Amino acid sequence: MENFIFSLNATVPVFLVMVLGYLLYRKKMLTAEFVKVCNSLNFKVTLPVLLFKDISRASIQEEWDTKMVLFCAGVTVVSIVLIWVLAKKLVKDRTITGALVQASFRSSAAVLGVAFIQNIYGDAGMAPIMIIGCVPLYNIFSVIILTFEGNGDSSSQNSKIKDSLTEILKNPIILAIVIGLIVSLTKLKFPAIVDKTVDSVAAIATPLALLAMGAGFEGKKAMAKIKPTIAGAFIKLIALPMVFVPLAAAMGFRYEKMMAILIMLAGPTTVSSYIMAQNMDNDGVLTSSIVAATTLLSSVTLTGWIFLSKSLGWI
Known part of the structure; x- marks a missing residue:
């Protein structure tokens, strides 16, 4: 019972904030414009500031874990390649291949x-280390897959690749990680007024992002293209953690490290995958359906994975 309560305490408060966002939207206290602005604000400002704060103030030289970074990167590459190869062999409708592959591997x-x-744990813990290992690869592989599997004319592909790679290099999250690493390694100190400002902005990142995700949730879209939606959700929430979480445990990852790896593998599909699919001539409806389905179902599956991991002494 103690492990079950631990699991509920880990997941339920997060999803309740999302439910609050959904209810406030339905009551018209939040609007579609609010969701749009919040998603942009979170992506460009609050989340990068939060990651910068956690990384820049960490003792990276002491906390840096090459083994974990390489594990996250290796698992990310292997899972993406396997999903793409299987999709190419098994999916008959070629117009949905890119969207299905991206939504099946790209975690929030x-x-x-x-x-x-x-x-x-009270802070971001090992999340920045996990993010360093997987988020840049998520972006790079998404560009590659959506470009080659896109439904637009091939003449525009070179331009899309160039523009998308430029966007990757300007990605606020990646830039925040790099700048945070530089500050941490150089042990640069800021005046108290700067630190307090950073703390204030970072404090709103998580609740604002969760409210926006809840307000932007569209349950009806989860019913569109139901079979590939179920397939993508199964891969994202069940198959990937089933294969790689035991491997992580066998390699000795525990507690904060295991939790970060578990979120990477079993967390819902990120909403940014929908924006990317739409902008690169892939199936936006299917992507939105998988985002909606994984967000909803992960409240159950992720609680289950945390409960199992806690029971086995992994977290």
Whole structure:
């Protein structure tokens, strides 16, 4: 019972904030414009500031874990390649391949990963280390897959690749990680007024992101293209953690490290995958359906994975 309560305490508060966002939207206290602005604000400002704060103030030289970074990166690459190869062989409708592959591997590691770990441990813990290992690869592979599997004319592919790679290099989350690492390694100190400002902005990142995700949830879209939606949700929430979480345990990852890896593998699909699919001539409806389905179902599956991991002494 203690492990079950621990699991509920880890996941339920996070999803309740999302439910609150959903209810406030239905009561017209929040609007579609609010969701749009919040998603942009979270992506460009609050979440990068939160990650910068946690990384820049950490003793990276002491906390840096090459083994974990390489594990997260290796698992990310292997899972993406396997999903893409299987999709190419098994999916008959080629127009949905890119969207299905991206939505099946691209976890909400930054937003929900930080939220869950903060909820359990009080700070972002090992989330930044996990993010360093997987988020840049999520972006790079998404560009590659959506470009080659896109439904637009091939003449525009070179331009799309160039523009998308430029956007990757300007990604606020990646930039925040790099700048945070530089500050941490150089042991640069800021005046108290700067630190307090950073703290204030970082404090709103997680609740604002969760409210926006809840307000932007569209349950009806989860019913569109139901078969590939179920397939993508199964891969994201069940198959990936089933294969790689025991491997992580066998390699000795425990507690905060295991929690970060678990969120990376079993967390819901990130909403940014929908924006990318739409902008690169892939199936936005299917992507939105998988985002909606994984967000809803992960409240059950992720609680289950945390309960199992806690019972086995992994977290």
